[in-house]
Every structure is written in C-alpha cells, then in structure tokens.
Amino acid sequence: MTVLPWALPLALCMLALAMVFALARLLRGPTAQDRVLALDCMYLDGMLLMLVLGIRYGSGHYFEAALLVALFGFVGSTAMAKFLLRGEVIE
C-alpha cells in the first residue's frame, strides 16, 4: 500500500477540478445548448468521481450509484436537448 493512498485523492482532486470547469461553462455559457452540454459533462465527471470513490473505499455500492448517475444523466440531457429542438419533450 504505497502508491494508491496518494494517487486516488489526487485523481479525486483532478475530477473535482474538471467538475468546476464544467460548472463555470454552465454558469457562463452564452446559449441554452451550452448549458445543457456543460451539465452533461458534469454528469460524466460525477460518474467517474463515483467510480474512483468506489476504488478508494473498496466498496461495491459506489458502482450502483455511478450507474444511476449515468442513467439519469442520459435521460436528463436527452430530454433537455429534445426540448431545445422541438419546444416539447414528448410529442
């Protein structure tokens, strides 16, 4: 146990920084599709964060959380993109 105790927190910090970058685009984005794209990117970063947390604590429960984050990210981003395209989600 020599490499992982510093590599995993470093990876967590980098993923948190990636989420901050995406959040900056989400707050700044000039158009609505920029904000939806930034939210989709934040979902992906959060899912990777969950996977790294699962390795960090050696627990399999984080895998299910990551799967749920991926699922809701897909549903939410697709619904918002469909809304931007047509003005309604289900037609």
Add this chain to the structure above:
Amino acid sequence: MTGFTPPLWAEIAIAALVLLGAAIAMVGSLGLLRLPTYFERVHAPSIIATMGCWCIVHASILYFSLLGRHLAIHPLLIALFVAITVPVTTIFLMRAALFRARRAGLDVPRGVSRTAAPDAPENS
C-alpha cells in the same frame, strides 16, 4: 481505506489508469471551458466518455477482481452504457444547436441536415 492491499504491480497499474482517466476528464472539461464556439465545444466532452471512462472502468475492474479474487466485469456495464448513450445525447444537442443557429440567422454549414435548402451544395 480498507485493509485490503493489492500487489505492487496492480497498485501501480490502478494508479496509472485512474490518474490518466482523471487527467483526461480534466482536459476535456478545460476544453469545454476554453474553446471559442459551440460547434467546437461540443467535441471536448466526448474524450471523457471514451478514453477517460474506459481508463477508470478498467482500473475499477482490476481492483475489484483482486479484491474479490474472481473476475469482476460489472464496471464494464457502465462503459458500455456510456458508449451507447453519449452519442445519442450529442446528436440531439447538435441538431438542437443547428436548428437554433439557423433560426437565429447565423452562418452555419449547410447540407448537414434535411432541413437545409434543397439547392444547397453538399460540401459547403
């Protein structure tokens, strides 16, 4: 941290894969922040969904296989799900952005969508 200690080669491999995946996620998000136009920005997060996701998923597979002493391929489910769903979201977002840019009268490439004018040249 749990009491489980993987062998040194596995620790190095897991650390390298996780750090590579996190670095790729950071680069993709930085590209989302830095690139000037939307049609360039839409390319940046796809590197997270391919390379970053696969790196961290393989690190997870390696760690949980050594932890449970049997092959644990369930994290691969996430990578397959992301590989299927992210292109769908990206296509929807691209079509929405093209639609909104055309309606706003901006200069966008023609011939990409069926809503373009029929006399538009294909490769313009």
